[in-house]
Amino acid sequence: MGRGWPSGRVRGIPAELRPYTAASANHIRFQKHATRNRIRAQSIWLVYTALGRHPISCQSGTSDLSVLKNFMATQTNTTNLKTPLQNLEEWEDFLKERYPEVPEKTGAFNPGKKKEEFRNYEATARPTVREFYRLNHRYQTFDFVQSKKREFLSLDRRKMGIWEAMEFLNTLVDDSDPDTDFSQLEHLLQTAEQIRKDRHPRWFILTGLIHDLGKILCLFGEPQWAVVGDTFPVGCAWSEQIVFHGFFADNPDSREPRYQTRLGVYEEGRGLDQVQISWGHDEYLYQVVKDYLPEEARYMVRYHSFYPAHREGAYTYLMNDGDKAMFKWVRAFNPYDLYTKSHERPNVSELRPFYEELIAEYFPAQLRW
Numbered sequence: 001m002g003r004g005w006p007s008g009r010v011r012g013i014p015a016e017l018r019p020y021t022a023a024s025a026n027h028i029r030f031q032k033h034a035t036r037n038r039i040r041a042q043s044i045w046l047v048y049t050a051l052g053r054h055p056i057s058c059q060s061g062t063s064d065l066s067v068l069k070n071f072m073a074t075q076t077n078t079t080n081l082k083t084p085l086q087n088l089e090e091w092e093d094f095l096k097e098r099y100p101e102v103p104e105k106t107g108a109f110n111p112g113k114k115k116e117e118f119r120n121y122e123a124t125a126r127p128t129v130r131e132f133y134r135l136n137h138r139y140q141t142f143d144f145v146q147s148k149k150r151e152f153l154s155l156d157r158r159k160m161g162i163w164e165a166m167e168f169l170n171t172l173v174d175d176s177d178p179d180t181d182f183s184q185l186e187h188l189l190q191t192a193e194q195i196r197k198d199r200h201p202r203w204f205i206l207t208g209l210i211h212d213l214g215k216i217l218c219l220f221g222e223p224q225w226a227v228v229g230d231t232f233p234v235g236c237a238w239s240e241q242i243v244f245h246g247f248f249a250d251n252p253d254s255r256e257p258r259y260q261t262r263l264g265v266y267e268e269g270r271g272l273d274q275v276q277i278s279w280g281h282d283e284y285l286y287q288v289v290k291d292y293l294p295e296e297a298r299y300m301v302r303y304h305s306f307y308p309a310h311r312e313g314a315y316t317y318l319m320n321d322g323d324k325a326m327f328k329w330v331r332a333f334n335p336y337d338l339y340t341k342s343h344e345r346p347n348v349s350e351l352r353p354f355y356e357e358l359i360a361e362y363f364p365a366q367l368r369w
């Protein structure tokens with residue numbers, strides 16, 4: 001093992017690397033003939049670890065000159081692995097294609113949607129959206145969710161007020177989308193203003209203002225597929241109502257029998273608070289604001305991306321009666337989450353005093369993020 005080579009163990013070899021490696025027990029050994037091929041093999045290791053995976057062992061052996069070329073051909077590049085979407089709005093656009101109708105005010109969902117309808121969405125989805133879901137469904141495992149909670153839920157990265165956090169999120173710019181010249185802050189105000197126009201309670205307006213602040217995870221270096229996307233339980237069988245369900249075949253949890261039953265590691269009816277949900281901006285923001293908002297608002301924040309449940313009616317067997325009652329509020333919020341973006345730019349300076357007063361009504365001057 002030459003100088004600069006990493007050491008360590010991994011649990012299993014990713015399918016895309018198996019043709020280019022030799023394996024023994026839990027070790028991966030990159031094969032290389034001579035010193036001149038060390039750079040090629042080490043480049044593969046750099047790409048591999050840049051994806052945020054476990055360290056691996058690279059030992060002497062033989063190598064093929066095409067290893068790096070083949071590997072890169074299957075994985076494009078490390079930038080695309082973190083940002084497969086051109087911008088975060090691409091995911092929301094795909095949601096609106098799947099759910100073009102505004103739900104009835106009764107909060108009804110559509111439990112009768114056929115698998116064929118999902119396949120139609122999948123067939124017509126943009127390649128970037130397909131890649132986003134492939135990565136999301138591949139890497140959102142039970143262990144991944146636990147690791148992200150340990151990493152982020154100490155809430156020790158920054159101290160900011162709500163308006164300051166909105167301005168921080170505003171630094172997330174989608175340069176690749178020339179047709180979108182609205183800022184993140186303006187999108188939040190659009191949502192809140194429509195809720196305000198419809199005369200909902202003040203806490204409902206505030207929830208619309210803050211609901212996407214968890215996307216600051218992107219500014220902390222998280223890949224898009226670990227920030228946005230339809231959320232779903234991990235640790236039990238994946239519902240057929242989850243779009244791009246076929247991509248779960250590459251998820252390591254698919255080979256864990258205890259995670260592949262209807263209930264998995266959970267008990268029926270115990271409640272969603274006992275269930276691990278895929279990691280993203282919903283859960284992160286919920287943990288930041290949960291001590292300051294009424295229960296209805298907490299559900300909106302925590303589960304607004306849980307489309308398999310609130311739009312498809314899946315996973316009711318994991319819910320308790322309280323969850324089922326509160327999900328009417330999640331469904332009531334969904335139209336504002338999806339359908340309030342318009343071409344009318346909000347006047348930030350005029351609206352700021354109202355919203356700063358509203359923020360101060362519920363939140364302290366600073367929160368831990």
